[in-house]
Amino acid sequence: MYAHRFTPLAVLTILVVVLAACVQPTPIVETVRETVVVTQEVEKVVVVTPTPVPPKRGGVWVEGSSADASILNPILASDSASFDVLSWFYPSLIGQDPFSGAVVPTEMAERWEVSEDGLVWTFYLRDGVQWSDGTPVTAQDFKFTYDAIASDLVETPRKSNVELIESIEIPDDRTVVVTFKSVKCDGLTDLGLGWLPRHKFAEDFSDIMTSPENEAPSVSAGPFVFKEWVRDDRATVVRNETYWKGAPFMDGWIYKIVPDPGARLAQLQTGELDMIGLQPEQLTTVELDPNLNIYKFKDDGYSYIALNMGNPENPMPGRDEEGNIVEQDPHPILSDKLVRQAIAHALDYDTIISKVYLGQGYRMASNVLPAVEWAYDPTVPFYPYEPETAQALLDEAGWTDSDGDGVRECNGCATAEEGTPLELTLITNAGNTTREDLGALVQDQLNEIGFQINFEAIEFGTLVQQLLGQTFDMVIIGWTGLGSDPNDDAFWHTRFDTPGSGFNFVSYSNPKVDELLEQGVSVPGCAPEDRAPYYKEIQQIIHEDVPYVFVTGTVANIGYSKKFNGVNPGPWSFYWNIEKWSLAE
Amino acid sequence: MTRYVLRRLLQAIPTLIGISIISFILVNSTPGDPIAVRYFDPNITEETKAILRRQLGLDQPLYLQYLNWFAGISLRRGDVVEEFAVGQTTCTYLAWLDTTLCDTQGGILRGNLGTSLSTKQPVWDRLLERMPATLELGLAALLVSLLVGVPLGVLSAVYQGSWFDNTVRVLAVVGNALPAFWFALMLIFLFGVVLGWLPTGGRQTVSLEMRFDPVDRLQHLILPTVILALGPIATYSRFMRTETLEVIRTDYVRTAKAKGLSPFSVWFVHALRNAMIPLLTILGPAITGLLSGAVVTETVFAWPGMGRLTLNAAFQRDYPMVLGAVMFFSALTILGNLLSDIFYGIVDPRVRLS
Numbered sequence: 025m026y027a028h029r030f031t032p033l034a035v036l037t038i039l040v041v042v043l044a045a046c047v048q049p050t051p052i053v054e055t056v057r058e059t060v061v062v063t064q065e066v067e068k069v070v071v072v073t074p075t076p077v078p079p080k081r082g083g084v085w086v087e088g089s090s091a092d093a094s095i096l097n098p099i100l101a102s103d104s105a106s107f108d109v110l111s112w113f114y115p116s117l118i119g120q121d122p123f124s125g126a127v128v129p130t131e132m133a134e135r136w137e138v139s140e141d142g143l144v145w146t147f148y149l150r151d152g153v154q155w156s157d158g159t160p161v162t163a164q165d166f167k168f169t170y171d172a173i174a175s176d177l178v179e180t181p182r183k184s185n186v187e188l189i190e191s192i193e194i195p196d197d198r199t200v201v202v203t204f205k206s207v208k209c210d211g212l213t214d215l216g217l218g219w220l221p222r223h224k225f226a227e228d229f230s231d232i233m234t235s236p237e238n239e240a241p242s243v244s245a246g247p248f249v250f251k252e253w254v255r256d257d258r259a260t261v262v263r264n265e266t267y268w269k270g271a272p273f274m275d276g277w278i279y280k281i282v283p284d285p286g287a288r289l290a291q292l293q294t295g296e297l298d299m300i301g302l303q304p305e306q307l308t309t310v311e312l313d314p315n316l317n318i319y320k321f322k323d324d325g326y327s328y329i330a331l332n333m334g335n336p337e338n339p340m341p342g343r344d345e346e347g348n349i350v351e352q353d354p355h356p357i358l359s360d361k362l363v364r365q366a367i368a369h370a371l372d373y374d375t376i377i378s379k380v381y382l383g384q385g386y387r388m389a390s391n392v393l394p395a396v397e398w399a400y401d402p403t404v405p406f407y408p409y410e411p412e413t414a415q416a417l418l419d420e421a422g423w424t425d426s427d428g429d430g431v432r433e434c435n436g437c438a439t440a441e442e443g444t445p446l447e448l449t450l451i452t453n454a455g456n457t458t459r460e461d462l463g464a465l466v467q468d469q470l471n472e473i474g475f476q477i478n479f480e481a482i483e484f485g486t487l488v489q490q491l492l493g494q495t496f497d498m499v500i501i502g503w504t505g506l507g508s509d510p511n512d513d514a515f516w517h518t519r520f521d522t523p524g525s526g527f528n529f530v531s532y533s534n535p536k537v538d539e540l541l542e543q544g545v546s547v548p549g550c551a552p553e554d555r556a557p558y559y560k561e562i563q564q565i566i567h568e569d570v571p572y573v574f575v576t577g578t579v580a581n582i583g584y585s586k587k588f589n590g591v592n593p594g595p596w597s598f599y600w601n602i603e604k605w606s607l608a609e
Numbered sequence: 610m611t612r613y614v615l616r617r618l619l620q621a622i623p624t625l626i627g628i629s630i631i632s633f634i635l636v637n638s639t640p641g642d643p644i645a646v647r648y649f650d651p652n653i654t655e656e657t658k659a660i661l662r663r664q665l666g667l668d669q670p671l672y673l674q675y676l677n678w679f680a681g682i683s684l685r686r687g688d689v690v691e692e693f694a695v696g697q698t699t700c701t702y703l704a705w706l707d708t709t710l711c712d713t714q715g716g717i718l719r720g721n722l723g724t725s726l727s728t729k730q731p732v733w734d735r736l737l738e739r740m741p742a743t744l745e746l747g748l749a750a751l752l753v754s755l756l757v758g759v760p761l762g763v764l765s766a767v768y769q770g771s772w773f774d775n776t777v778r779v780l781a782v783v784g785n786a787l788p789a790f791w792f793a794l795m796l797i798f799l800f801g802v803v804l805g806w807l808p809t810g811g812r813q814t815v816s817l818e819m820r821f822d823p824v825d826r827l828q829h830l831i832l833p834t835v836i837l838a839l840g841p842i843a844t845y846s847r848f849m850r851t852e853t854l855e856v857i858r859t860d861y862v863r864t865a866k867a868k869g870l871s872p873f874s875v876w877f878v879h880a881l882r883n884a885m886i887p888l889l890t891i892l893g894p895a896i897t898g899l900l901s902g903a904v905v906t907e908t909v910f911a912w913p914g915m916g917r918l919t920l921n922a923a924f925q926r927d928y929p930m931v932l933g934a935v936m937f938f939s940a941l942t943i944l945g946n947l948l949s950d951i952f953y954g955i956v957d958p959r960v961r962l963s
């Protein structure tokens with residue numbers, strides 16, 4: 025027995041290590057950490073009894089989501105909500121460190137080796153992992169899944185995951201040998217999909233599209249097994265007693281669909297929800313609530329303004345059928361690098377981040393996230409907010425206000441007709457209030473230096489049509505889920521400048537960057553230190569060329585209840601150790 | 610009567626075919642096709658998307674896509690029997706036309722609304738799945754709006770020009786003008802967060818073991834019903850006020866009064882019944898409206914109903930789902946109007962159905 029008298033304004037941490045004798049045959053070593061913050065003068069005797077505290081079983085975690093899952097099949101799903109639910113069931117080859125994002129052998133592959141030429145990857149699988157019906161999880165499940173993706177009978181958005189795979193062989197149930205057609209340093213991510221339970225599907229893949237398993241998975245190799253799914257209401261999963269990392273202490277997890285953000289916050293406050301993604305304006309409410317925690321992290325995404333360098337009247341592919349670079353029909357205004365740099369100089373980023381993003385953001389200088397430390401180039405400067413520089417750049421580019429109406433016209437500019445006003449359309453998706461606010465601010469600040477910006481918020485599907493169709497001038501949008509590899513060739517390589525479908529929708533065409541992007545993913549050995557120089561050079565060039573105006577890196581906030589002990593979220597996974605969480609009371 | 614109903618039903622067929630053509634063209638001409646919007650993801654390559662377009666038949670000309678959706682017949686250039694004869698679909702190669710003809714066993718003609726692009730479920734199943742939640746909320750709102758709106762309207766008429774009448778009239782205007790999403794959030798904040806009396810959303814309290822608990826269900830129903838009934842209460846009360854005022858000026862009411870009947874009997878037995886007749890005409894479409902769901906209320910209260918289903922399908926460009934919902938609601942509207950005409954004929958003998 026210990027007796028403590030607390031002094032005013034003292035922070036006391038009591039660390040009691042107890043060797044506990046439990047009901048269970050094996051004793052458990054338990055650490056109890058208690059933090060007591062005293063802010064008032066109190067006379068109080070606290071008696072801490074070192075009773076053995078085994079983690080308490082029970083409890084349910086309810087996550088609130090705006091959107092429901094669509095399908096619980098790892099090779100058919102494409103939306104993040106589906107993966108939020110289905111990830112509980114399907115084993116995967118490789119794990120990801122929740123804090124660094126690095127590839128780690130924490131899932132089915134215990135270890136792996138790569139051939140000298142970097143083409144043949146051999147994975148050695150963990151023994152003794154079972155589906156919840158007792159069937160062992162084997163290399164055959166992996167092969168079945170990837171063969172299914174390649175099958176004509178399966179309508180899957182994952183066809184590209186198998187494009188570079190020459191063959192998958194399984195010498196025995198615990199070995200997977202994947203041979204790639206060519207070296208692709210980010211190719212491991214192609215192998216990251218969840219494995220289907222082979223014994224639950226027809227061998228010829230004929231029932232993959234229609235199987236009841238897509239709605240109600242009957243087996244699981246993860247911490248939870250499926251229980252119930254009522255669409256647009258909730259999905260419920262319960263403890264998998266046979267989970268190979270140890271059955272979770274909690275009874276289950278519920279994915280509850282609450283479409284309205286205000287209603288989600290209300291339900292977090294009333295305890296009907298245990299966790300939601302927070303919008304910046306909701307932070308204060310949650311900070312003031314003693315029952316709630318906030319986890320703040322740099323998410324793998326950024327917001328930007330895309331500047332179309334091709335003529336929106338005449339979108340052209342970046343390469344012809346023989347693979348030669350196609351000379352683009354230039355955008356009358358934005359094809360000029362000086363104009364793009366002027367825009368980059370004209371925005372007050374600090375005000376944008378503090379007023380529009382309410383401080384939930386950080387500056388980005390170029391295309392690689394600082395979180396990808398080995399590839400990030402910290403020497404690339406941010407564009408400073410310098411309206412005078414921006415004006416000077418516009419003057420230099422031949423855009424001056426000759427008639428004194430406040431809007432500049434082309435007077436000797438590069439690609440527009442003489443007298444054309446400096447008028448551009450800026451669009452974003454309606455309903456995203458942050459982007460709508462940003463749009464209004466960008467419009468103001470650009471009009472200040474002689475642009476005439478027409479700003480419009482339109483429905484997302486319509487925006488996608490204009491964006492991919494390359495018929496826009498400027499778009500405010502963002503990328504999320506960029507992952508831990510710096511390869512983003514889909515945004516810059518001329519190969520992906522295909523009007524209507526490709527993601528190089530700004531028609532960025534720079535042979536040097538094409539080459540560097542290709543080299544970055546095909547370095548023999550794929551060692552980060554060998555790949556880094558290519559990405560650092562790309563960042564310098566992208567910064568200089570301004571195909572995007574990088575507005576802010578994404579800072580995400582998750583509000584969650586203090587119901588459970590052991591919650592230790594990382595930026596790459598909130599739930600990575602969920603099987604070890606236990607009720608706090 | 611039977612002949613009338615039969616004729617009306619027969620008339621519905623060309624109407625529905627017309628609707629199917631117009632809605633198919635409209636839905637397909639919305640900007641942003643299903644593949645581009647659903648897979649707005651740089652990790653999904655163009656080649657993959659091209660394969661998906663072909664597998665889903667989205668690469669076909671619009672009139673062939675319509676034929677497939679309407680009649681379940683798919684025509685494709687060349688001999689592609691092996692590629693498309695999957696599952697229940699049977700294909701034959703017509704050499705003289707160099708065309709493969711596939712029978713998909715589908716088509717709205719055979720009562721098959723197709724398969725949802727996002728969930729791969731039959732559209733019909735997805736609609737049926739939402740019926741109970743939609744009906745529950747819709748009927749509750751209808752009941753409340755009639756039980757509150759009609760008496761309010763009649764009493765307003767009885768005490769025409771009094772403070773009561775004026776209050777009801779002002780509240781009716783306010784009730785119609787209040788933005789539902791804002792008022793709903795205010796109610797959630799007051800009754801859910803501050804007072805803690807009522808749940809803030811959903812159809813029931815979620816737990817691992819779901820049991821049917823009528824009290825819990827009723828509690829969840831209260832706030833969304835209030836929000837959804839607000840508009841109709843205002844409409845019905847104003848409607849009933851006008852109708853009642855008209856009826857009480859008629860001769861038979863004067864006669865009833867002259868016979869010395871009690872005011873209650875005059876108003877609620879004689880006047881009300883006749884004043885209610887025109888209400889039937891707006892009730893038919895109202896029932897259809899309730900079945901098709903209420904987007905705003907369902908969204909704010911996380912109610913898993915038809916409105917959200919349709920809206921989400923539209924945003925995701927899930928064409929079969931949107932079209933299926935449109936056809937379903939069209940059929941309901943036609944049926945609702947027919948029913949209200951028939952009831953009208955029964956209640957008011959002056960109206961002859963022919």
